[in-house]
Structures are given as C-alpha cells and as structure tokens.
Amino acid sequence: MERLYATSDLYGTEGLLTEGELGRLRALRRVLDDEVRPILADHWERAESPVHLRAPLAALRLADDPAILDADGRARELYLGFRTFEFARTDVSVGILYGGQVGMFRTLVREGGSPEQVAAWDPRIVSFEMTGAFAMTEPEHGSDVARGLETRARRVGDRWVLHGRKRWIGNAAFSEYLVVLARDEADGEVKAFLARTDAPGMRLAKIERKASLRLVHNSDIELDGVQVPESHRLQRIDSFGDVAAIMRTLRPDAAWVAAGLQAGAYEAALRHATRREQFGRPIAGFQLVQDKLVRMLGNVTASLAMLVQLAAVRQRGVLRDEDSALAKTWVAARMRETVALAREVVGGDGIMIDHDVARFFTDAESVYTFEGTHEINTLIVGRAITGHSAFVR
Template identity: 75%
Template sequence: MTALYPVSDLYGFADVLTEAETDKLRRLREVLESQLVPILPDHWERAASPVHLRGPLRDLRLVDDPALLGPDGRCRELYTGFRNFEFSRIDVSTGMLFHGQTAMFRELVRQGGSAEQVARWDQPIVSFEMTGCFALTEPDHGSDVARGLETTARREGDEWILDGRKRWIGNAAHSEFVGVFARDVADQQVKVFLARTDAPGLTLTTIERKAALRLVTNSDIELDAVRVPETHRLQRVTSFADVSALFRTLRPDVAWIAAGAQAGAYEAALRYTLSREQFGRPIAGFQLVQDKLVRMLGNVTASLGMAVQLAHRRQAGVSTDEDSALAKLWIADRLRETVAWAREVVGGNGILIDYDVARFFTDAEAVYTYEGTREMNTLIVGRAVTGLSAFTR
C-alpha cells in the first residue's frame, strides 16, 4: 500500500496506523481536496468559514465509526493525532471548525457533564445536531484566567445568571450553545454553563481584520444577565482543577496541529520549487533552495517523532502535563521556522494565498499562541525539571 504521507513522513510514522484508521484518513483527504481546496483562496479572502462542510465531514464518521473505537469507546490517540495532522496539512482553520465541535466541545461535555448529561448530549454533538463551542478566554485574561476569571454566575432558584465577557471564541457564530466558564459568586469556584447563543442578554460580535485563522469565525461575547437552567450546568466541573484536567486532554492536539501545518507548508514549498524555473531549470535544483527544503523536512520529521511518542504515552496512561507542554512549545517553535523557510523559497509568490504558503505562514502565529503561550508552557516544563515553580514568588 502507498504510504499515507510519502512526501512529508520520511520515517513512516503513519505506517503503524491500522488499516481502518488509514482508510478513514484517506477518505478525509478526498473530501478536503475535492470540496475544500478549490474554495480556500476565496474563503480566506472573505474570511468566510466553510460551515457547509460540516455535513460531509460528519458523514465520514471520523470520531464514532465502530471500526475506530477501542474497548473504552474512544479512538486511539495515534489516530486522533494523525486526524489533526491531516486537517492541518491542508488548512488549520477547517480543522478548528471540526475539532472545536468534536474535540473541544465534546470533551467539555464528556468530562464535565454528569452521566445523564453525557448520555443525553454526546451523540447529538457527534452528529452536529447539537452544536457548541468553548468559552474560557476573556478580553483581559488569557494565560492568567485561572486566577483572573471575571465572568460570574449567580444562582437564582433553578436558574443561573451569567454576567461577563469572553473573547476569541471560535465557532460561536455557528453554534447553538456556548460552554461558558464562570466564577460562582457564592463559593468563588469555577463552573461551566451551556448557554444558548440566542439567549436574551447574550451578544455575539465577530472579530474582524484578523491576519490568521481567517476561516475561523472568532467572536467577542457579552453576557448581560443571561439565564441558564441548572440542568445545563455541567455537573462535574466544580473547580479550576477540573478545568486543568480538561486541558490535559486537549493540549496534545496542538502539537499535532503544529506538525500538520509544517507538513502543509513544506509540501506547498516543494511543489512550487519543482515547478518554478529560473535559468532554465527548476529552482528545487539549486543548493540554497535544497538546504531550506531539507531543514523543513527535518523539522517535520522531528516534530512527528515527538507527537507520535506523546500519543503512545497518552495511550499508555503515563503522560504528564509537562509532556504535552514540551511538545506544544517545541513543535510550535519549529512551525515558525518551517513556514518562514517555505515563504523564502517561494519568493514573492509566498505572500499570495493562491500558493498556499501564505496561509500557513500567518496561521503559524495563531497556533504558536493558543492553548498556552510558549512562555507559560516553558514554566510548566521548568517546574517539572527543577522542582521549583516560577509561577509564584
């Protein structure tokens, strides 16, 4: 069988995927290449989200096909990682459209909801009948949101009253529910509420003029006495420790996203340099260009190696916070290098969306920042290796 990634997976890391997993990823690629790639430049220019692809992606059953599920009812970590990789090597934003629903929102409910809530909502979330997003970040609080959460929740009978603001909330404009993280004024603990996006007092405003992730619709959210029934409070989130446990599940995804974006940039640069001629020969035949192509491939290969080992550790149940933090910060660093070299070898055309590299170049800045900045992840790893916390004095 032909290798899944013959261009960018030099060491054949994907060869250990099962036949069912490999087949599923090939089918995903077919949908993305036939239905997404032709419209990417136009959607990027208009900052339009390809929401219409939710149906075809749902029909692939990427997360709930019985052939993919283990005894625990979940996909293998390695498959989940390569699914992120496959999306991101074509377009990071479209991966966010899909995984914001099936990973972030779904895991929020699966880990934070009661058994009854999970039983009621999990399948509708997978089928996109119940759409939702994840609202933690605030205008004045990102990495410090654990201690600085300003959005509040006040109980009144069988309802909760939410007040506050959220920022950078992806997919909110295309979702029925938003999972709002708020501080209970009674006990000062963090809780999560599934608020309807059409609820009175909830206002969504699209964040415009973005340079990165232009196909993701990010929103500012204002919450002015928004009422949420107690039945829509996720029952198992009672402190920020529960929130941290959730991020332990989600943070490794960013390492795979960063690795996939590197592969996409490298593959786009290779295509271009093989077709672009100067002095009567493809520029891929010049030493300086080959040097950068090889550096890019080295970064992709090393990043995949780290991501794959992280998946193995997670599957075995031995992964730690610092494992994910180190992978995220190191692979995101390599992403910045790789997209810069890709832009260089494509020359002036590297700033045109039609040649793909520009998308990866700008999206790298968003990937570098979200799910914890490099500096915050460095502090997590630093605490682990020294036994000393630099978070507090």
C-alpha cells in the same frame, strides 16, 4: 496501497496506524482535496467560514466509526493526533471548524457532564446536530484565566444567571451552545454552563480585521443576565481544577496542529520548487533551495517523532502537563522556522494566497500563541524539571 504521508513522513510513522484508522484518514483526505482546497483562497480573501462543510465532515464519522474505536468506545491517541495533523496539513481553520466541535466541545461535555447529560448530548454533538463552542478566554484574562476569571454566576432557584465577557471564542457565531466558564458567587469556584447563543442577554460580535486564521470566526461575547437551567450546568465540573484535568486530555492537539501545518507548508514549497524554473532549470536543483527543503523536512520529521512518542505515553495513561507543554513549545518553534523557509523557497509568490504558503505562514502565528504561549509552556516544563515554579504570583 500508496502511503498517505509519503512526502512529509520520511520515516513512515503512519505505519503505526491500523487499517481502520488509515481508512478514515483517507476518506478525510478525499473531502479535503475535493471540497476544501478549491475554496480556500476565496474564503480566506473574504474572511468567510465554510460552515457548509460541517455536513460532509460529520458524514465521515471520524469520531465514532467502529473501525477506530476500542472496547470502551474511544479512539487511540495516535489516530486522534493524525486526524488533527491531516486537517492542519490542508488548513488549520477548517480543522478548528471540526475540532472545536468534536474535540473541544465534545470532550468538555463527555468528561464534565453527568452520565445522563452525556447520554443525551454526546451522539448529537458527534453528528453536529447539537453544535457548541468553548468560552473561557476573557478580554483581560488569557494566560492567567485560572485565577483571573471574572465572568460570574449566581444561582436563583433552579437556574443560574451569568454576567461577564468572553473574547476570541471561535465558532461561537455558528453554534447553538457555549460552554461558559463562570465563577460561582456563592463559593468562588469555577463552574461550566451550556448557555444558548440565542438566549436573552447574550450578545456576540465578530472580531474583524484578523491577519491570521481568517476562516475562523472569533467572537467577542457579552453575557448580561443570561439564564441557564441547572440541568445545563456540567455536573462534574466544580472547580477550575476539574476544567484543567479535562483540558489535559486536549493539550497535545495544538502540537499536532503545528506539525500538520509544517507538513502542509513543506509540501507546498516542494511542489513549487519542482515546477518553478529559473536560469533554465527547476529551482529544486539549486543547492540553497535543497538546503531549505531538507531543513523543513527535518523539522517535520522530528516533530512527528516527538508526537508519536507522546501519543504512546498518553495511551498508557500517563497524562502530565509538562509532556504536552514541551511538545507544544518545541514543535511550534520548529513550525515558525519551517513556514519562514517555505516562504523563502516560494519567493515573491509566497505572499500570494493562491500558493498556500502565505496562508500557512500567517496561520502559524496564531498556532504559536494559542493553547498556551511559548513562555507559559516553557515555564510549565521548567517547573517540572527543576522543582521550582518561576510563575509570577
């Protein structure tokens, strides 16, 4: 059978995947090629999220097919990474539409909820019957949200009352629930609440005029006395440390996104170079174009090598912040170079949405920043290797 990533995975790292895992990725590729690619340019132009894709994506069972699960009902780190890679190779926004639900929202519930909560909600989350998003970032607190979180919660009987604001919350407008982080007024600790988006006092406003990730609907959110029953507080989250431990399991995702985006940009540039003719021959035959293509492929190859090894380390149960931080900051930096080179190869057409490269180019700026900026991730690694924290206190 033809290799799935023959163009951009020069060293064949996909060979480390099982046949069951490759089968799910091939099924995803078919949906992305047949149902997603044809609509990307129009949806990007209109800044419209293709929410209708949730049903066909859920039907693929990318998260719960027995062929990709171990005895504990969990998928391997390498498969999860390549699943993210495959989405980003086509479009990061569509990956967020899926991953925000089955990756972020599901993991918070699965790791932060009580056994009873997980049993009741997890199957419904995987099937997209119960939809959700994660509301952590605030208007004045992004990188410093651990200490600066201002949204507050007050317990009144068997209910909690939430007050505060959140910003940049992706998928919120299409979700039934938000996992809202709020600081308990009684003990000052951060707790997590499943708040309904249609609850009285919950107001969502779409963030307009974005130049990047235009298919993702991000929301500004105001919570004015929003009530949540104690039964919808995630029972195993009693501090920001608990949240950080859960996020540690998700942190490699951003690096896999950056790698997949690079692969998409490289493949788009290569297609263009082999078709576009100047001076009587394809530009792929020009030395300087080949130099750019080789540098792009080198970046993708090195990024995959780092991430495959990271997956192997994490599969052994080693979950260190510095490992994911190094991968995110390094792969995202290579991504910035790769998309810039792709834009150069495609020339004037590189600013046209129909040529894909423009979308990868602009989306890369969001990926470079989210899930920890270059500076924050650098300081996490710096602290680990020197033993000295350079964070401002």
